[in-house]
Amino acid sequence: MCLINARSAKTTDPTNDKAIALRNLVLDNKLDILAITETWLRDDDSDNLAVGKLTPPGYKFVQVSRKHKRGGGVGIVYNDKLVGRKLKAANLHTCTSFELIPLQFTCDNQCFNIIVLYRPPKPGTFFDDFSALLDSLTTTPGKLLICGDFNYHIDKTNDRDAQKLLNILEAHGLTQVIHEPTHVQGHILDLVIVRENELKVSNVRFDHSVRSDHYSVLFNVNISVERRTRKKISFRKWKDIDLQEFQLDMTTAISSSSDLTASEYVTLYDTQLRKLADHHAPLKSCTVTLHPESPWYNDDIRSAKRLRRKLEKQFRHTKLAIHKQMHDNQRHHVDSLMETAKSSYYKAALQDVDGQKDVFRIANRLLFKDNSLTLPSHSSLDQLVDKFSDFFSQKISTIRDSLSHDDLPHSEPQPIAAFPCLSHFRPATEAEIVKLVSKSPTKSCILDPIPTWLLKNSLDTFAPILTSVVNKSLQEGMMPDTLKNGVVTPLLKKKGLDQELLKNYRPVTNLPFTSKLIERVVTTRLKEHMTLNGCFEVMQSAYRNFHSTETALVKVHNDILRAVDKDGAAVLVLLDLSSAFDTIDHTILMHTLETRMGIRGTALQWFESYIADSLGLGYQFDQLDGDRVAIIILYAVNCEVLSAWTLTEDLVNLEDDLDECVDFDEVGFFECDDVHFFFLQDCDSDPSLRVDFLLEKDCEAT
Secondary structure (H helix, E strand, O other), rough: OOEEOOOOOOOOOOOHHHHHHHHHHHOOOOEEEEEEEEEOOOOOOOHHHHHHOOOOEEEEEEEEEEOOOOOEEEEEEEEEEEEEEEEEOOOOOOOOEEEEEEEEEOOOOOOEEEEEEEEOOHHHHHHHHHHHHHHOOOOOOOOOEEEOOOOOOOOOOOHHHHHHHHHHHHOOEEOOOOOOEEEOOOOEEEEEEOOOOOOEEEEEEEEOOOOOOOOOEEEEEOOOOOOOOOOEEEEEOOOHOOOOOOHHHHHHHHHOOOOOOOHHHHHHHHHHHHHHHHOOOOOOOEEOOOOOOOOOOOOHHHHHHHHHHHHHHHHHHHOOOOHHHHHHHHHHHHHHHHHHHHHHHHHHHHHHHOHHHHHHHHHHHHHOOOOOOOOOOOOHHHHHHHHHHHHHHHHHHHHOOOOOOOOOHOOOOOOOOOOOOOOOOOEEEEEEEHHHHHOOOOOOOOOOOOOOHHHHHHOOOOHHHHHHHHHHHHHHHOOOOHHHHEEEEEEEEOOOOOOOOOHHHHEEEEEOOHHHHHHHHEEEEEEEHHHHOOOOOOOEOOOOOOOOOOHHHHHHHHHHHHHHHHHHHHHHHEOOOOOOOOOOOOHHHHHHHHHHOOOOOOHHHHHHHHOOOEEEEEOOOOOOOHHHHHHHHHHOOOHHHHHHOOOOOHHHHHHHHHHHOHHHHEEEEEEEOOEEEEEOOOOOOOOOOHHHHHHHHHHHHH
């Protein structure tokens, strides 16, 4: 462990980057926990860069910032092998004379509590607050360690406040274990406190690598933490294959298959590709140890760090000013070497980029954006999958069970479309498939037999095969079941949310490339049909060419300004539908596609097959997952299908209520699962239509 008063963890001076220095402190000393006081960090996104810098890969950072004032703040960087959560105990959040962050860690069936505390150097009710804190911790399960900057000169035996603090610790059975100066002026301000005969603190030492008026206090605690284990990985050397031989084998493997059904053809395609993958790029495995990535690190930096550490030990031993100056000069030299090495590395990397994707990847490294997957604590992966499956399925079931189906639009007949029907999909050509594949992102799914970039490099060979797969699916009106499986990954909705709460996650599905290719072909046909026959809702902004959130915003903004200029009333209602795509009623959707959109025959049969028995690899949804519906079904969603999104009884009747005030067809905007209505009215023509009246009607409707 280590304790340090950083006196700002976000210094932007290139020669004194505190966040990088703290990061190196963790890595160089292989710390499990770094307790920081006076972080000077804020809770908002303005300090995300500093947080990213000081948090190495494989670690997590939690903090409590000072509210409404500059400075202060406490934080903890800890090894993600430790399971940490906020400690719940009385009086932890009622202390006003000091700042603290209480965490409870569990590891290998051990439980211990860490309190990181910072007392500003000003009079107050510290002793009363601190005594109340210690009283509340006496009944809290787990071993206890309190550390922080108390701003009392514990080394002075005639300091009344320091002695009073020591007496309080003794009365609660606690002991302070730091006995050497922690401040540059020779005083003991930073303390480490444990219960007697509980935690054993040993090997106390000090570090000067972080520029501050406080030393870094390093020490060991007798708690075992799981070391970073070596990981077994599997891989294929795709780039070493003979591309011409691979293409020839692929052409031969699927040469005679014209009499197969779509499902049989997809199965043959997948099976043969996997066999060829095993032949040309056999699966290999190796065991690796995951280390923080520092590609710019070199031997010069390593040697300079060794010398810096040697000079630090010399100064700690002699206490001579000349030795301190030698250490400081070497520390500056190390910082300069690291800054130069990183600058040279990233300049060269940016010059060698191959596309925008590489630029963003390098930018994310420079901004220390951690894209690693964050999951709740779990004892086994199977258990975690079951938890997510139950949660998301129950969420959808709860929403659907809370709705009444008596007033849904399928209870009333809808008029039959008065334009030509779409009874079948036009077959795809090889040129169209080549164009779609070329424009597709080079992303792969673990269900794909080969990576997408390899398929693109062999497009002349795969174009006829993929064209056959797509056309068999369209002609038979059937989406093969194997292409409806997806890999579902739970992602935190926003960085910083509690990772233990399942409601903070959203499921993201990754589908096989062939599945997405068929969807794009169907999307093209469906858009052509809807555009030709005027099926799109006039105010729909999502998933339409030349429409976006920007065009919707410009329209609403302009109309509201015009209403204000005329002294009229303007009311904007914003609706964000919860789990909108997951709760789409399939029966209503199929009925709308048939009656209002004029989709019949094998085309309608394809949609029925597409939404039937859809699975997610890992867990199953009762309804189709949101990502898949958004790709195609939104092209068929408009004003009338809004009610089919099974909201509430009041919202189902929203159109009738709003019609009493304004023309509904002119004010509804649709942007994915976000819907907004705005009401414009000339108050001079009807004085009863004041803003407060419109707001009252809106509240009644929603």
